[in-house]
Amino acid sequence: MQNFTFHNPTKIIFGKNTIGQLGGEAKPYGKKAILVYGQGAIKKNGVYEQAVASLKSAGIEFVEYSGVRANPVLSHTREGIRLAKSEKADFIAAVGGGSVIDEAKAICAGACESHDVWDFYTGQATPERALPLVAVLTVAATGTEMNGGTVITNEETKEKFGWGNPILAPKVSILDPTTTFSIGAAYTAYAAVDSVTHLLEGYFTSNDPNTILQDRYVEGVVRSIIDVTETMIQKPDDYEARATFMWAATLAWNSISPCGIGAWSTPNHLIGHSMSALFDTPHGASLSIALSGWLPWYTEQGAAQVRQLAQLGKAVFDITESSPNHAAESTIEALRNWFRRIKSPTKLADINVDASGMEAIAENVEMSTPHWRLPDYNKARVINILKRCR
Amino acid sequence: MQNFTFHNPTKIIFGKNTIGQLGGEAKPYGKKAILVYGQGAIKKNGVYEQAVASLKSAGIEFVEYSGVRANPVLSHTREGIRLAKSEKADFIAAVGGGSVIDEAKAICAGACESHDVWDFYTGQATPERALPLVAVLTVAATGTEMNGGTVITNEETKEKFGWGNPILAPKVSILDPTTTFSIGAAYTAYAAVDSVTHLLEGYFTSNDPNTILQDRYVEGVVRSIIDVTETMIQKPDDYEARATFMWAATLAWNSISPCGIGAWSTPNHLIGHSMSALFDTPHGASLSIALSGWLPWYTEQGAAQVRQLAQLGKAVFDITESSPNHAAESTIEALRNWFRRIKSPTKLADINVDASGMEAIAENVEMSTPHWRLPDYNKARVINILKRCR
Numbered sequence: 001m002q003n004f005t006f007h008n009p010t011k012i013i014f015g016k017n018t019i020g021q022l023g024g025e026a027k028p029y030g031k032k033a034i035l036v037y038g039q040g041a042i043k044k045n046g047v048y049e050q051a052v053a054s055l056k057s058a059g060i061e062f063v064e065y066s067g068v069r070a071n072p073v074l075s076h077t078r079e080g081i082r083l084a085k086s087e088k089a090d091f092i093a094a095v096g097g098g099s100v101i102d103e104a105k106a107i108c109a110g111a112c113e114s115h116d117v118w119d120f121y122t123g124q125a126t127p128e129r130a131l132p133l134v135a136v137l138t139v140a141a142t143g144t145e146m147n148g149g150t151v152i153t154n155e156e157t158k159e160k161f162g163w164g165n166p167i168l169a170p171k172v173s174i175l176d177p178t179t180t181f182s183i184g185a186a187y188t189a190y191a192a193v194d195s196v197t198h199l200l201e202g203y204f205t206s207n208d209p210n211t212i213l214q215d216r217y218v219e220g221v222v223r224s225i226i227d228v229t230e231t232m233i234q235k236p237d238d239y240e241a242r243a244t245f246m247w248a249a250t251l252a253w254n255s256i257s258p259c260g261i262g263a264w265s266t267p268n269h270l271i272g273h274s275m276s277a278l279f280d281t282p283h284g285a286s287l288s289i290a291l292s293g294w295l296p297w298y299t300e301q302g303a304a305q306v307r308q309l310a311q312l313g314k315a316v317f318d319i320t321e322s323s324p325n326h327a328a329e330s331t332i333e334a335l336r337n338w339f340r341r342i343k344s345p346t347k348l349a350d351i352n353v354d355a356s357g358m359e360a361i362a363e364n365v366e367m368s369t370p371h372w373r374l375p376d377y378n379k380a381r382v383i384n385i386l387k388r389c390r
Numbered sequence: 391m392q393n394f395t396f397h398n399p400t401k402i403i404f405g406k407n408t409i410g411q412l413g414g415e416a417k418p419y420g421k422k423a424i425l426v427y428g429q430g431a432i433k434k435n436g437v438y439e440q441a442v443a444s445l446k447s448a449g450i451e452f453v454e455y456s457g458v459r460a461n462p463v464l465s466h467t468r469e470g471i472r473l474a475k476s477e478k479a480d481f482i483a484a485v486g487g488g489s490v491i492d493e494a495k496a497i498c499a500g501a502c503e504s505h506d507v508w509d510f511y512t513g514q515a516t517p518e519r520a521l522p523l524v525a526v527l528t529v530a531a532t533g534t535e536m537n538g539g540t541v542i543t544n545e546e547t548k549e550k551f552g553w554g555n556p557i558l559a560p561k562v563s564i565l566d567p568t569t570t571f572s573i574g575a576a577y578t579a580y581a582a583v584d585s586v587t588h589l590l591e592g593y594f595t596s597n598d599p600n601t602i603l604q605d606r607y608v609e610g611v612v613r614s615i616i617d618v619t620e621t622m623i624q625k626p627d628d629y630e631a632r633a634t635f636m637w638a639a640t641l642a643w644n645s646i647s648p649c650g651i652g653a654w655s656t657p658n659h660l661i662g663h664s665m666s667a668l669f670d671t672p673h674g675a676s677l678s679i680a681l682s683g684w685l686p687w688y689t690e691q692g693a694a695q696v697r698q699l700a701q702l703g704k705a706v707f708d709i710t711e712s713s714p715n716h717a718a719e720s721t722i723e724a725l726r727n728w729f730r731r732i733k734s735p736t737k738l739a740d741i742n743v744d745a746s747g748m749e750a751i752a753e754n755v756e757m758s759t760p761h762w763r764l765p766d767y768n769k770a771r772v773i774n775i776l777k778r779c780r
Contacts, residue, residue, distance in 0.1 A: 001405075001630060001633040001634065001637070002405070003404060003405025003406060003408065004402075004404050004405065005401065005402065005403050005404070006401070006402040006404070007399075007400075007401035007402065008398070008399075009397075009398075009399035010397075011395065011396070011397035012394075012395065012396040012397065013395050014393060014394050014395070014396070014649070014650070015391075015392070015393025015394065016393060018393065210630035210633070210634065212614050212617055212618075212634060213610070213611065213614040213634050213637060213638050213641070216609075216610025216611065216613055216614050217607070217610055217611075217641075219606075219610065220603070220606025220607055220609065220610045221603065221606065221607075223606055224602050224603040224606050227602055228602075240391060240600035243391040243600070243650070244391065244600065244602060244603050247391070247603060247649065247650065248603050251603070251607075251646075256641075256646075259404070259637065260404070260633070260637065
């Protein structure tokens with residue numbers, strides 16, 4: 001096990017009828033907020049009304065800033081920062097999914113600086129401070145509700161970059177699983193894939209045989225997510241399935257699972273980000289494609305990798321084949337079959353990307369590799385990986 | 391799944407050669423500390439020197455307060471509070487195991503109030519504030535390094551009581567697994583039993599079939615602990631085993647595992663505390679006795695309970711018997727066999743307690759039940775449970 005530091009001060013309020021706590025929880029952070037949200041879905045399911053009523057009853061004045069896109073973009077973020085500055089906001093209240101909270105984090109940091117917010121994403125600047133953030137999460141998936149990470153896309157340069165800093169972590173996040181009842185089948189599936197990918201990228205980041213505790217943690221959360229995803233799709237208002245997934249998605253990416261595994265080495269989010277930056281592919285959809293190709297490529301790297309796949313298959317899919325190679329193959333196929341059952345794509349053709357598109361993705365990955373500090377994912381290797389998608 | 395709030399702001403610094411960070415991490419909390427430690431074990435393994443050197447190099451003045459006992463007692467705690475007040479300490483630095491940190495928490499709270507510190511333990515008072523606490527953990531077991539709980543014993547009334555408040559959570563805890571190399575076989579075993587009991591008490595606290603995520607979490611951490619305990623006993627300086635256990639013990643009791651399971655209902659710590667209060671039984675030793683009797687009693691409560699035992703046995707011990715009743719029995723026996731292998735007692739005779747001692751324990755439990763807010767553990771039922779220990 002490698003040395004690590006873990007520090008996650010976000011307060012989580014989880015369960016039914018919890019959005020009414022927003023105002024009271026936000027009050028310590030000031031009197032004036034920018035209320036950031038997306039395309040208006042929260043006005044259809046009652047979340048907007050609950051959040052606004054709670055802020056008002058706590059005496060908090062706020063200015064609305066809506067229109068955050070599913071892959072949030074730099075131009076809209078810059079506009080939000082201008083608003084936060086001109087309104088002299090004390091804090092940001094974000095109500096929505098991962099995109100809304102990610103953009104809100106950028107506004108929190110950018111509102112305290114005079115330079116362009118993209119400088120944080122390129123690593124040219126590090127924030128000393130940020131406005132406090134309180135959040136109501138309405139789409140479980142990215143884990144942003146309980147970490148200091150943020151990812152946005154620069155539309156001009158076609159770069160989807162991320163960065164993290166503990167000061168960006170929400171002070172409090174409210175998670176009411178009933179708010180996710182209205183998420184459709186496709187995005188429910190993509191959310192599950194996103195969370196599973198967070199976990200598996202850590203699982204495969206090293207071959208250290210002494211991360212048994214981390215391995216068991218990942219296996220347990222992955223298995224739980226797979227156990228409930230089809231129920232969520234078939235019965236969108238199944239509270240227990242939605243609740244299990246919502247908490248699982250947080251536990252998948254709140255910095256616990258990577259403790260002790262060393263520096264990140266897996267490229268699936270990187271490949272997915274390039275796909276999204278070029279083709280606006282939904283984040284989760286890009287990840288099932290990436291994993292579908294990367295896992296077989298990874299398995300070819302050695303016996304230790306094969307054993308890892310076999311171990312995962314046993315823990316998550318009850319695969320008990322005695323040959324490690326066969327077990328590894330069955331594990332990959334079981335995962336792909338899960339993607340297919342929940343209708344998350346497994347190959348580029350599923351999202352209408354052809355060979356030239358594959359080249360463009362691989363070039364974008366190569367360009368982005370230094371930003372994500374990942375080893376050895378050049379154009380040729382990425383094409384090699386993407387050709388294995390099926 | 392039940393509603394819950396999770397908030398755990400403790401910063402964990404984990405790994406080899408990390409104690410030197412104590413001074414730098416403590417500096418934001420003031421210039422003068424009380425350095426709390428136990429019976430002097432930290433002077434034999436180099437931990438004391440490292441901690442003291444780090445505090446000094448950060449310019450922190452400190453007064454030493456040693457002598458904390460393995461089951462920390464109220465009289466020594468009161469003395470520590472007097473010292474913290476007279477020295478006008480800014481914060482407390484605790485270096486040691488769970489007992490040292492638990493007593494240090496009591497000193498943190500008591501030093502800010504004029505009333506007796508025991509009032510917190512009896513629920514007659516709730517603190518508004520506490521001195522900040524920084525900790526170096528040298529015995530993994532209780533999880534106190536990352537929670538707001540504290541347990542001490544009132545020697546006069548023979549009450550071993552606990553309470554918790556988020557303001558007691560250490561600001562930072564440093565966990566260097568090498569500091570645990572010097573822990574002997576018995577206390578290594580008791581520590582493992584303590585952590586496993588934390589997890590299993592939550593696991594069995596409800597029969598809710600919709601806590602699959604929580605179940606997988608517990609199964610994974612329990613299995614990891616059982617996987618490494620005998621290695622720790624046989625090779626005390628096995629870094630990987632010690633590291634796995636140290637982080638597992640934190641994850642076992644840092645408030646994650648009970649999220650969503652509802653109000654606590656299991657009595658093993660309660661029974662153990664009574665045993666320790668009356669017979670000074672080591673905490674972990676009392677728990678293997680309690681579990682050894684409580685699990686068969688619990689299994690008799692119904693089919694859902696039997697299924698839970700069978701599920702645990704499959705996940706932790708690879709027990710695959712098709713009859714749930716047989717699987718449940720085998721699970722209990724597998725756990726008892728693990729206790730026996732690591733030489734943690736499974737019955738009262740192992741700690742030289744006779745039938746009148748059993749009566750006394752059961753009476754003490756009945757008296758303590760209201761304090762721990764547990765249902766229905768009266769004297770007759772506790773005797774019924776303790777008779778099943780074997």
